[in-house]
């Protein structure tokens with residue numbers, strides 16, 4: 043049968059298909075994401091769709107089967123997967139180029155000495171992979187390396203090898219002989235991901251798919267992938283710092299708000315199991331503009347350092363910049379300080395930084411940001427044994443945050459002496475089990491009095 047060829051337009055961001063070119067995607071609203079691709083609909087594709095022998099059955103008759111999981115060598119990785127890797131699951135690991143995706147999965151593959159792992163790479167040569175394995179210094183005879191990009195060839199090898207785990211680096215290099223498009227196009231990504239999913243489900247083997255993400259944060263080609271795969275993990279961090287955060291974005295087999303932390307060293311990635319101790323900078327003398335926030339990232343309490351620098355604006359328009367913190371939120375907090383507490387910050391440059399290249403959007407960090415700004419403005423240091431955990435409202439009121447117990451407990455565990463929280467959180471809180479002194483604050487003015495007298 044002759045194949046029919048037609049041109050279609052896809053949105054690179056969400057995969058929306060359109061017969062006409064568009065400037066703004068009608069589905070996701072993104073601009074300039076339109077790509078033109080040839081779509082081939084022919085016999086081959088139809089042939090592969092085979093009916094299964096599934097029959098309808100009453101829901102009550104379905105047995106609750108516990109998913110079987112492989113426990114991976116890294117606790118941080120198990121955590122984000124919801125307690126290990128489910129057999130037959132397809133896991134997308136997204137991240138910007140150079141963040142350490144290949145390193146993470148190669149290390150994991152090499153550590154699994156009692157499992158047969160098939161590491162498929164279309165990005166690097168076998169030699170490069172060997173060099174990386176030598177660099178991380180783990181030896182494993184069970185790990186097989188395959189440099190292949192054709193999905194049907196991969197299927198053949200999986201059939202032969204019968205691996206316990208498959209790693210594919212990366213989805214953007216794969217191509218399926220069933221569709222006539224170059225690797226990395228929306229058509230190919232969609233097709234190859236679906237084929238990898240069939241491999242995962244058919245052989246009940248877990249498959250890790252590496253995917254590069256574009257600058258705007260969407261996995262290239264990508265939102266299309268999010269609904270095909272079972273789990274989406276995002277590897278992120280500032281390349282100039284060693285810390286890497288692995289976040290769960292979606293998980294069919296566990297919570298979608300987990301987080302794992304790694305550190306990139308000269309010989310590979312290392313897990314960070316006690317993040318607070320790493321994120322707090324060691325300082326001998328007290329400096330102004332630093333406050334410690336007791337945040338919850340994912341499910342984990344973590345102490346992070348917020349640093350502010352407030353100085354008289356050198357030019358007419360004051361500069362405001364923030365690293366790791368939403369700049370609009372910072373402007374809002376500065377406006378609150380101005381309006382509700384009378385601090386004249388409108389002619390000041392304000393720079394804000396979260397130490398360690400970490401990004402946080404926990405509202406509980408507000409109080410610490412405000413404290414750091416006030417401290418820098420007055421040039422009075424805050425005691426390094428004080429921590430903060432509360433949201434700041436528009437009227438200058440200090441608002442309650444979730445899981446206050448865990449936050450206090452974490453600060454307590456690390457030997458902090460005082461933690462400032464909202465008075466609404468303090469109500470009914472049993473503070474006797476903590477050594478740390480819990481200081482309830484009601485408003486920003488209240489905070490200023492408590493901190494600077």
Ligand code: TYD
Pocket residue numbers: 137138139140141142143144145146174177178306307308309310311
């Ligand atoms: P890589 O895993 O290749 O990133 P990705 O697959 O996400 O593109 O990691 C690349 C970076 O990590 C590279 O800049 C070098 C650095 N790196 C180390 O610092 N230490 C190491 O042991 C390794 C293997 C890489």
Ligand code: MG
Pocket residue numbers: 140143144145165211
């Ligand atoms: Mg790579």
